[in-house]
Amino acid sequence: MTFEWIQVPYALATLFIILNYGLLMTAVVQKLAARVGGRPGIPVWQNYIDLVKNFALRSKISHGVMYYLGPVFRLSGGIGLIFFVPTIYGSTWAQNFSFAGDLILALYFIFFGTLGMALGAGESGHPHSAIGVSRGLAQVTAAELPMALAVYAIAIQYQTLSITEIVAAQQGGLFNWTLFTNPIAVAAAMFAYVGTTMRSPFDVVIAPQEIPIGPPTEYHSAYLALMQTNRVIFPIAKTIIYMNIFFGGATNWAEFAIKVFLLYMIPAVIGVVHPRFRVEQSIRFFLKWGLPVGVLAILMV
């Protein structure tokens, strides 16, 4: 696959769809949590308003260059992740720029935004930001482990690292999905999926009152808006990866919407009924439960 200019508008269109879908999905999750608590909850368009409001703030402050660039890194990480992963299997225009790299690129690019964000939060000089970052990084090391193992298992299973080829291998029926051909790997990956979406029980990173929402504690206005944008597209991007390699991918936007929605709801549903883990508890949790499953996955392939 090579680059053609037409891919740019295609990719932007994909981005646009995902952005809107993400904004709605986030609101739906919040709504879900509200309903579980017996509240009506926010309007589904609330996130749009918040975004506009944050862009519309008049006064801003800056703590320095990295502080300024942090949200840029963050959002570039999210957008880039979308761009590096093919969204719809078989579609000519939703392949984005996936010719640049394979699954490994996607897996490692996840850290790009995290790193930038951590740096930006660090430069704000706020100890709570640093505490949040420290927690987040500590937790993610354990949480990503089953995913790495699962990916390795999958790659061995399909003998490829190309996302497109993995999706292609799962076509032709429900039971060709990795979910059924390699359920252990999927189970392992789901540990990571739940663990890295920053929802309860793994959300001590952004404990709202203890360390006022952690890393972004100093962020506001357009900075915050960029981060909010990322916050809505990034989980979708990640879900797309999971969908592609474990759940047969999507051949059209409808399938995409349904699969992403269902996947997205998993951590949300788990989140609303679970209290919070402390960091070391979640690390131990992943090592005790996620890791063995992951090991099993690579041994069973």
Next chain:
Amino acid sequence: MIRKVVIGLMVALLGVAFWTLTSGYVPDAELNRTAAYYAANAESEVGAPNIVTGIIVTWRGLDTLGEVTVLFLTSAIIALVLSQSKTPKGASGAGLLPSGELLVTGARMLAPLIALFGAYVIMNGHLTPGGGFQGGAILASGVLLSLLAEPSRRFGHTVIARIESFSGTFYVLVGLAGMAYAGGFLDNGILPLGRFGTMLSAGAIPLISILIGLKVGAEFSSILESLHETEDA
């Protein structure tokens, strides 16, 4: 106690080793090849009827040179050892009672006789039992007698030193002469062998014997002298 037992045990074990040597010892029936050679060639090579002297002075001359050196060293070192802790001058021996007339006179009479005997032993070293060492020791015994008889008497260190230096140096030179004029270092053949069994025979053996005698006598005297000077208690 334990110490004694342990050491006794070790000595006993060493004794076992020695016992093995003793019990396995069988005296030679014949002279071994070295001794046989000496017996056979004593006349022709060194010209000394006393084979032992021949061996000492010639065949194993280097040993003898070393032996002389041992004495030289000992005397020098004793002088060093004692010089570092010498008691104040004149204090040594001062506390002793003066010797009696009889003793002093007797000793003075005997000393030349002893010296004469020593000289005899030295001179006849190559012919009869005796030699430089024995004679030198006899010479020194004369000195010892004097020292014992007259504790407060002092001998001239310088004279003794000159004698020992001269005899030693000359000995080495004789040895070198052997290299130049005869078969090798310390070869007695630099002088003619002369007639077997006479006084002036056996090449340089008598000369070397004299040197050894002088040397040994001087060294012993020096040692005795040095030790004597420590008598301060």
Next chain:
Amino acid sequence: MVSPVLIIAIGLGTAFALGLLGSTRKTLLFGVTLAALAAMATISLIWLVALATGATETAEIHTAGVAPPFAINLRVGIAEAALLATVTLTGLLAALSLRAQLLTLGRGGMAVLLVLVMAISGLVMTRDLFNIFVFIELVAIATAGLVLLSEDTRAVCAGFKFLVVSQIIAILLLVGIIFTYHANGSLNIDDIGATPVAAQGAALAMFLLLIALVIELKPFPANGWALDIYTSAHPGFSAIFSAATGSAALFVVDKVVAPAGAEWLPLLTGIGLLSFVGSNVVALRQDNDRRLLGYSSVGQLGLVLAVIGQRDVLGDAYLYVAGGLVLSHAVAKAGLFWMSAILRGRKLQDWAAIRARAPMVLAFATFIAMLVGLPPFPGFYAKWDLAQALVAAGRLPVLGLILLGVLIEAAYLFRWFGFAIKREAPESGLSANMVDCGITFAAVAGGWALGWIWGAIPGQHNVLATLPVLAVVAFIALEPLPAKLKNVLAIAALLGWFALVYGDYDPMRLIFAVVMIPGGAVILLASFSETGRRIGFYPSAMAMYAGLALLLEANTFFEFFAAWEVMTLGSYFLILRGRMSEPHALSYMLFSLGGAFALLAGFALASGGVQPFALDQLGTVTAELAPWVFVLLAIGFMTKTAAMGLHIWLPGAHAEAETDVSPMVSGILLKAGLFGLFVMLMQLGRQSLWGVDLTVVLAWIGAISAFLGAVLSIFQEDAKRLLAYSSISQMGYALFGVALMNHLGWLLAMMFVINHYVYKSMLFLAVGGVYKRTHTKLMYQMGGLITLMPFTFVSVLVGIIAMSGVPPLSGFGGRWIFYNAIMDADLRLPLILIFMAGPIGFLYLFRLIHTIFLGQLKDPHRQLKEAPFWLVLPQMIFAAFLIAFAVLPGMALQRVDGYIGSIFGDQPLIWQGRAITSEFGYWNPVAIMVVIAVVFVAVFLILIAKNHDAQKVKQFNIVFSAERPYRPETTHFAWNFFAPYRKAMGILETPVVTSFWGGVTDGVNGAAEFTRRFYTGNGQTYAAHVLLFVVAVYLIAMGGVA
């Protein structure tokens, strides 16, 4: 030709004749003494040269004009001549060293010295048993006399103890001699050897003879008497006692053992080894310099005794080996004793005084290197040949014990050297005068000359004659120049060498060469920031680079090993330069030497004694041996790459080194181990031992290193330690890659070679720059430096992005290749650790950048400046390279890829345009870079559009729960940054390995402390020890015979 007898005659004659000169003209007497000694030395040198050049044959000198065995005869062969030269020269120099004492005592003392030298010479030359006894007694008596030259009153006690033991020796010797005579009918050594004996008791007689001579060598533990002499005697004399007497006594044993027969050799070996190891162990606890030298002396004598015991397997190399060891020992020990005469203090720490004089440090280093047997000194060649011979004969335990002993010896010698370089100099200091220094430097010159000679002997590879090593010597000579000039020269030298050799290398060597040689030059740019003369830096650095350069050049095992040792030595001196690096440099040295010995054994095992053995013959090793060779070599190389378990030297060594040294030892030096692994695996391939595939073991070790290195790294508070642990982790990755034994695994390792060099050098330089400004390495004491040191920040940022493998920088390429590599491999379980190490690596890297550059700026740092230009410049070069390498990895990797393909016979990567495709995936670095750049810029523009007017605030303008911060220190979250991690995974921090090695050290030290209680100081007890020793050996020997 002058007859060698003159040596005896002159010595003796002069000693006697001194009396004729009177006792008052002491200067004249001393002059005569010196002249006599000089004449003796000249004669022996004439003979040495004549024999060495083949101008004359071995001389047999008959005394009394009669042929042996009937008269005493002397012999001067090459060995005798060399020893005579050593003895007489030592005597001459010792006379100079003792001049004050000799002038005070007058002719007696001089005569004794002359006789001593004469007697030792005689001991060397004579071929007669009883004559040996005479000379031994002469030596003993003279020793008892010269001991008294010391101002130390304790010397009297020592002399008496010595005499007591001499008596015992004399008794045993005489009994032995007379019974040997009885059995053989001869006293001539050659005659005894030539005549077969059947007489009963001959063996026992020979035993008594030998044991007496062996006790003369002060074997451990029956050597308390000798140690007291070393401790209390004047060092000028101790030099003779150690160098001349000891060597001569060894030679006597050597002479006597020839007729005694080969059945005695194992006994000698055993005693020698016991003595070597035992003395060195006890020496560990010594803090008196001369006593330590004493232990070392008896140890060395034991070593040579063991070599004598191995003469049956050494064959032609016997003289070369034993001679190399003896002469090294003699020169070094004499030199050290003479040096100790210059120093006023007697504690080891007092040697710090020599630091004031750089040549003294050089001398000290030379002597220690000689004793330990490092190149380019004879001991090194000897050790090599010895190992070859021992392994060829299958005597591995002997080799093992010898190497163990050398290691222990190195431990205290290098610890001592560390004291000298690092401890506070005592006030008493040096009493240096021209003569004493001159004597010492005569020994130094002698050492280097011997090194040259030993190398120049045909059939050897002369380490000193190689261009890089000559460059090191040149840099020693250039020391007085200013540092900046030397730096220019050093860079020029490195680049020049590279220009000279790069055409000869295959792509893989070329990568290593680029990293090591021009790479080293880039790091040297940072050294421009140093001022003054920087004494000691350039020779050490150049020695390290010389070792690296030669390593790549090496074709044979020997060249490889020599290069390895040169590199180790150079890097040790470099590391030792750090402010607090004394213990770490020591542990570095010990681990390196241990590793080097594993290499030595491995090489010897592989070559089976065949010399020279080319590196690419390694593959021809037989199947039974190959796994063992593999194990030994791998241990050796992994010590250098600091694989987990062998890693404890690294954090301290890298962290405490100087700013520009850390990148050298981390970025470059570690690669030497990888290079070795490559060379080994290329030839040996997969090996298995007891059914275990050894490459799998390597992979596991690599994975564990990668994981634990990362875990330990995140708990460090010291920035450089953090980076050091990170190196362990990174090398673990590389080791894993190599151990995968497939194309991509190796490519991965090559990628790590490049990447790790670049980013670790960059990070160490950056941290070093920060250290230069803040004077601390503790990260929590820094913070907020981003605005003050922006360039340094950028380099750290680039470095950590690259290192963590986050796209778009070059670290990602490594990860991509890694995934492709493991797809091919069967290894699955170790991958878990590797997978885990990745994100953990991210943790410590973030911590590094956050706690130093972000967060709160501290009061004292408010006016810091950017790091010096010369520190920043190489960082910027590295950063630019990283970005370029990220975009165009093919520029470095494509050829290597092809080359590796030629080894494995496959070509899994397809380089097409800018994209790289493998069997499993694809990777287009340019596209990645462009996409990320475009997205980043676009988002950035949006932000600027909205927030261009943001108010720039200061560091306390943070929300603080409606309060305000008080001090930056209390507001900077930095200490124990990953506290939750510690709670969850802190168990991994348990210092198991450190405890293990600590336990080993404590155990050895405890043994030393326990053993040295043996030396009660009681002369009688010492005599009892001797007797006990004799009896014990007797029982063992007789048991052996029975």
Next chain:
Amino acid sequence: MKDVDDKFLKNIDKEFPLREELRPRTVTTPDGQEIEIEPLKDYFCEAAPKVHPKAYIPIVENFYNWARANSLWILGFGTGCGAIEMRPLMTPRFDAYRYGIQWRPTPRQANLLMISGYLSVKTLKRAVRAYEQMQGPKYVVGLGSCTINGGMYWDSYNTIKKLDQYLPVDLYIAGCMPRPEALLAGFMDLKKLIKAGKCEGANKYAENFAFYKENQKSVIKDWDMPDYNW
């Protein structure tokens, strides 16, 4: 009437010396130089607040105001007993979220400062700081009688009687205490005001900065912070 009679003012500098950590200090740099640190200058931004103009195009401003009105982020800062009435707003019964109202833990991200009950002098300082750290446009709502006139604490030595002398109040919600319903009604009114473009408290604060500061400083004796807390 001012809260404080000037006649009773004492020499504040002497009686309330600057906190130790804010006084200039001398520190030694790693290189051994001695440098002066003036914490208030070096660690705090000294810039004065600016008046921020509205968007140039009215329709954009209206759109923004609509968004602002429907996205009220409250700083979770309970000053007095009124705070207890805020909590029910998060419960199913009242659920303020459905109006776009939510609580943010950090002032940086909040737009609305609820002064929930009386302010003691000590709390005022924190309230001022919190307010100033919020990014404009930002709104202040006084909750309960105490914020209007001191309420039952009208004669207390230690409470603030008229909040709008110290902070630009956009809206008061009277009552002692106002029930959650009243609060919701107040929010609705605030929304209307915002939509109408009438809530320019931040600009007002910047315009009358001297006035507010004088009032604040007259009661806060130990003024240990810069004039404007960015």
Next chain:
Amino acid sequence: MAQIALATGFVLILAGLYGALTNRDILRMIVAFTIADTGVNVVLVAVGYMPGRTAPILDAAVPVAVASQRIIDPVPQALVLTAIVIGLGITALMLAYAYRLFRLRHSLDISNFTELKW
């Protein structure tokens, strides 16, 4: 016969050694060593002894031609001479040392001279 001489020599040696190693008094040690030295000398001459032969001096009784059948081994006799002198030298030296040691500490107990140890 020869065995008896040998055994005597050895017993003297062992007795000397035992004495030297168990007596703490330095002078006694020296004396003990001289006993041992004497023992060695006895052993030396005993080894050279051959039953029924005469001293190695060539005279009328022992003409050169038959010397090798008549005389005992002369070599040990030569050696013993040297050994005696050397033993004497060492003994003298030890005595001098004893004197120095006594001056040093006014004691002749060897266990008092143990500053140098470990």
